[in-house]
Structures are given as C-alpha cells and as structure tokens.
Amino acid sequence: MPTFNQLVTRVKQQTMGFTLDQASVSELAAPMDADDTSFTCDSGTVANLSRGIVEIDDELILVKTFEPTSGVVSVMGLANGRGYEGTTAAAHAANALVTASPAFPRARIKEALNDTITALYPHLVVFDTTEITYNAAQMEYELPAAVKDVWYVVAKTVGPSKISQPMSNWRYNPKARTTDFASGKSIQLFDAITPGQAVKVVYAKAPATLSAGADDFATVTGYPDRYVDLVLYGTLKRVLPALLSGRLQQQSVEATERAMLVSPRDISSAIQMNASLYAERLEEERSLMFAEIPNYATFQGS
Incomplete structure (x- = not known):
C-alpha cells in the first residue's frame, strides 16, 4: 500500500542507482515560510550547496549566495526564485533536506508518475x-x-x-x-x-491521479497495489530521457565530463529495458483484468 511519496522515493532510487550516485545535501536549521527570500541551513554542511537550483521537499529554489559561517542562503530574484521551474512555493520544516542541483526533481517525478497512471487507461480500467x-x-x-x-x-x-x-x-x-x-x-x-x-x-x-504525498496508491487511483511495479517502469521510461537531453548542453563541467563516461547507448539501453518491462507487465495485467472480471456477451440494442 505505497503512498505517493514512497513511489517518488522508489523512482529516485532507481534513477540514482540506489547508493551509487549520491546528491550533495544540507538541511534547514530553522523553518521557512512560503514567502521567505532567505533561509538558514546547517553551517556544517551548507558548503555542499552552490549557486543554482536547490530542492527542498517538492519545491525548487534558485540560490544566489550562501554564508558559510552563519549558514544563511539568499534566494536569487527574491520571490521570483521561489517555486522555480513551475514548482509551488511552500513552507518547510526545520531539518528538511536541501538537495543541490537535483538530477531528477521530485516535482518532475510526480508529474511522470501521474502521466503514467493516466496513460494506463483505456488499456487498464x-x-x-x-x-x-x-x-x-x-x-x-x-x-x-x-x-x-x-x-x-x-x-x-x-x-x-x-x-x-x-x-x-x-x-x-x-x-x-x-x-x-x-x-x-x-x-x-x-x-x-x-x-x-x-x-x-x-x-x-479512468483512474484518479495522486496529489498529496500521503495519498495511498490503491485508494486514490482505484488500481490494485500489484500495478505499482508497472507504474514504476512507465515512470522510469519517461524520466530517463532527461539524461539524453542533459548531454546536449556542454556548459557545465559535470555534463562535459560525464558525456565521456556515459554513452548515449547506455542511457538508451536503460530506457528500452524499462519500456520492455512496462510493455510486458501491461500485457500481463490486461489479460488478468479480462480473466478476473469477465464480460457477458451482450447485444447492445440498435
């Protein structure tokens, strides 16, 4: 009975290779409101951040500067830097994790999960x-x-x-x-x-989509819990192409260096593998759907 947040975590682990690729993180030293244009991170780990995008819960924030002694982080563009890239500015509790330059933002994973759930209809009803x-x-x-x-x-x-x-x-x-x-x-x-x-x-x-992090998959969508792996495969085939798009820009050192180590063929293989697993599970569940709830042969009038 996984929740929306648990599904996001499972997708992130798959994309990051579980513990193989670990993000640079800090944590909030104090709560922050939805309209704050600065926030305070743990001074011992704030150096893990840098100018650019950080993620707190589901929100992306554009960072301007940070003070290593006090841990105070300033937001670029003031209110314009909150809720960056179409995310929603929100309040965050103390000790919330602050992730620097997330490769796969939680907001984008949630969108991909809901897109996958929506696309299952009419194949699975x-x-x-x-x-x-x-x-x-x-x-x-x-x-x-x-x-x-x-x-x-x-x-x-x-x-x-x-x-x-x-x-x-x-x-x-x-x-x-x-x-x-x-x-x-x-x-x-x-x-x-x-x-x-x-x-x-x-x-x-049609299935309903998930919204709150605590939403239970089966309760909200109407699909049984056994569809979870099918949804995960479909989500992965949607988010992994972002790695190919990232290779098209060579403005960052990381992108330039990684391009020499991870070939487009490797990324394409991962996408194709998940697409193949998705197609296989979809066919299995579609056959099972007709077997579990057989339809009477009917003549539907004229």
Whole structure:
C-alpha cells in the first residue's frame, strides 16, 4: 500500500542507482515560510550547496549566495526564485533536506508518475458499480459522470433464487441530454424486468491521479497495489530521457565530463529495458483484468 511519496522515493532510487550516485545535501536549521527570500541551513554542511537550483521537499529554489559561517542562503530574484521551474512555493520544516542541483526533481517525478497512471487507461480500467431501481414506465436511466463504458448489466429476479440475471439488451449512451440526465451519461434498458427490482451496472472508469504525498496508491487511483511495479517502469521510461537531453548542453563541467563516461547507448539501453518491462507487465495485467472480471456477451440494442 505505497503512498505517493514512497513511489517518488522508489523512482529516485532507481534513477540514482540506489547508493551509487549520491546528491550533495544540507538541511534547514530553522523553518521557512512560503514567502521567505532567505533561509538558514546547517553551517556544517551548507558548503555542499552552490549557486543554482536547490530542492527542498517538492519545491525548487534558485540560490544566489550562501554564508558559510552563519549558514544563511539568499534566494536569487527574491520571490521570483521561489517555486522555480513551475514548482509551488511552500513552507518547510526545520531539518528538511536541501538537495543541490537535483538530477531528477521530485516535482518532475510526480508529474511522470501521474502521466503514467493516466496513460494506463483505456488499456487498464478501474471498475465501479451503480444500482438502478427498474421502473416499467422508464427505459433510460442516469449513470454517474465518471462512467467511460459499461462492462455488464445484471438484474435481480423475483423469488428465492437470489439470481442476478445477465441482461442482454441494453445500450450505453455517453451523450445523453443533460436536460434529462445531469451527468450526460445514461443507459437504455430493453429487457423485460419486474418493476421495482434492482439493476446492477458494472462500469469502467479512468483512474484518479495522486496529489498529496500521503495519498495511498490503491485508494486514490482505484488500481490494485500489484500495478505499482508497472507504474514504476512507465515512470522510469519517461524520466530517463532527461539524461539524453542533459548531454546536449556542454556548459557545465559535470555534463562535459560525464558525456565521456556515459554513452548515449547506455542511457538508451536503460530506457528500452524499462519500456520492455512496462510493455510486458501491461500485457500481463490486461489479460488478468479480462480473466478476473469477465464480460457477458451482450447485444447492445440498435
């Protein structure tokens, strides 16, 4: 039952080779607010920082200077240097880690994780249900706005049998009149059903994305926890190409030196490996989805 923050950590470990490539870090000596234009780091480790981008929690900050004795760090451009590169300026607690020049910012990893989750639909869907009470004078009924497609429909039968009879003649209407059905989604039922009986509609919907760091993967997205490795492979194939983009600029000493040691072929191999693992797991889960929740053969009206 991993949380959003735990998924980010797992991706970062994969991209950094667990302990093989360690970032330069310091820590906040005092809390900082979202509008502060300077902050204080631990004086014993502030020298690990340099002018440029630092990361605190999910926020990127542009550093101008730092004072090695007091540990005071000044922000470049004052408020313009907070929430840098599209991140959100936020308050940070004392002892929060300050990472210098993060190779893979947490904000970008979170975006890639959510992009991967979103892209799983329609290959893998989230299942949900709704119930309708059948009315003999009504043939069309409203469905929730989240419905993307109807998987199957069953209706309760009269008597002690407790059978939910599969319905074979229905039609999903994704563009229903909003004057009649506020959600804009409806289902038309053409089979003979005893009035007052419950009709269960099993439908497919898209997954929800993660937001807060404490968001639980399964609870929020609707996907089972076994999809986590699939999402990680998909995220890695999205973030690793940034290493290739970094090789295109030769303005920093690190980029110039690393270009001679890590070839484009090595990076491409890592991307292809994760893409291959992603495709393999996606096919496995898609087959399992159809096996776990079989769809009834239906004739959907005309």
